[in-house]
Amino acid sequence: MKYITLFICMLLLWLLLTFNLHSANIIIGIVASLVVMMLFGNKFFKDWQKFYNPLRYLWGIVYLIFFIWECLKANFDVAYRVLSPKMPIKPGILKVKCTLKSDIAKTFLANSITMTPGTITVDVIDNHLFVHWIYVSSQDPNVYTKKIAGRFEKLLKKVFE
Amino acid sequence: MNSFSIALLIIGVTFDLFGCIGLIRLPDIYNRLQSATKCVTLGTCSILLSLFIHYGFTPVGIKALIAIPLLFFAATVGAHALSRGSYIYGIKMTDKTIRDDYKKEFKK
Structure with a gap:
C-alpha cells in the first residue's frame, strides 16, 4: 500500500508536469513511476494512511x-x-x-x-x-x-x- | 490581467534586487544567507506567478506553477545545508553576534 501511494503521487506529478493526455504520454508516465516506486518505495513515509484523510488537506x-x-x-x-x-x-x-x-x-x-x-x-x-x-x-x-x-x-x- | 502580471513581474525583480544588495551589505555568511533565501525566493516566486497569470492553464503556465514549491524546498534545504556546513568548517560569526547556543552542543 505504501508503494501504491508513492506510485499515485508520482503519476499525478508527471501528468501535471507534461500536461497532455495522449496514451503514449500516460504509458511513459506509468513506466517512470514504476521505476521510481521500485527504487525509493521503502524510503517513503511510514504512515501513509494520512494521505487518505481529506481533513488533513483542509488544514x-x-x-x-x-x-x-x-x-x-x-x-x-x-x-x-x-x-x-x-x-x-x-x-x-x-x-x-x-x-x-x-x-x-x-x-x-x-x-x-x-x-x-x-x-x-x-x-x-x-x-x-x-x-x-x-x-x-x-x-x-x-x-x-x-x-x-x-x-x-x-x-x-x-x-x- | 496583463497589467497585473506585469506588476507581479516588477515586484519580483525588485525583491531579487534587494536580495542581491543584502548579499553585499550584510557582514557574515549566516546573515547573507538570510537575505539570499528570503528575498530571492519571494522575488523568483513572484516572477513565476506572473508567468502563470500571463499564460493561464497551458503547459508553460502549469510548469511555472509547479516550479514554485520545488524552488521553496530547494532554497530552504540549501540554506540549511550551507549554514550547517560552514559552521562545522569553522567560519566565525560576526562581532555583532550576541548569543551562540550551538557552540556548546557542537563541542560534545
Whole structure:
C-alpha cells in the first residue's frame, strides 16, 4: 500500500508536469513511476494512511494561507534591514525546543522557520532546533520559542500528526 | 490581467534586487544567507506567478506553477545545508553576534 501511494503521487506529478493526455504520454508516465516506486518505495513515509484523510488537506490549505502571509511579512522585514543605512541587526543562534514528533512534521517546521522573519534553521538535534536569528529581540527561552515555533506548531500538528 | 502580471513581474525583480544588495551589505555568511533565501525566493516566486497569470492553464503556465514549491524546498534545504556546513568548517560569526547556543552542543 505504501508503494501504491508513492506510485499515485508520482503519476499525478508527471501528468501535471507534461500536461497532455495522449496514451503514449500516460504509458511513459506509468513506466517512470514504476521505476521510481521500485527504487525509493521503502524510503517513503511510514504512515501513509494520512494521505487518505481529506481533513488533513483542509488544514493544509489553512496552513498554506497562513504561511504565505508570514512569508510576505518576512520579506518586508529583511528588505528593511538590508536597505536601512544603519543596518539594525543583532544576530545569534538560539536553541528552540519543538514538541512535534514525526520526522515529516519536523522537516516542515524547519522549512517554515527558514522562510519566516529573520530566522534560519542551522541544525536539528533530537527535539531541539538551532535557529539563527538576525535580530534577537529577547533572550528568554519561553518568549522566543513561542515567537519562532509556536505559531506553526499548532497548525502542523493538525496537518501531519 | 496583463497589467497585473506585469506588476507581479516588477515586484519580483525588485525583491531579487534587494536580495542581491543584502548579499553585499550584510557582514557574515549566516546573515547573507538570510537575505539570499528570503528575498530571492519571494522575488523568483513572484516572477513565476506572473508567468502563470500571463499564460493561464497551458503547459508553460502549469510548469511555472509547479516550479514554485520545488524552488521553496530547494532554497530552504540549501540554506540549511550551507549554514550547517560552514559552521562545522569553522567560519566565525560576526562581532555583532550576541548569543551562540550551538557552540556548546557542537563541542560534545
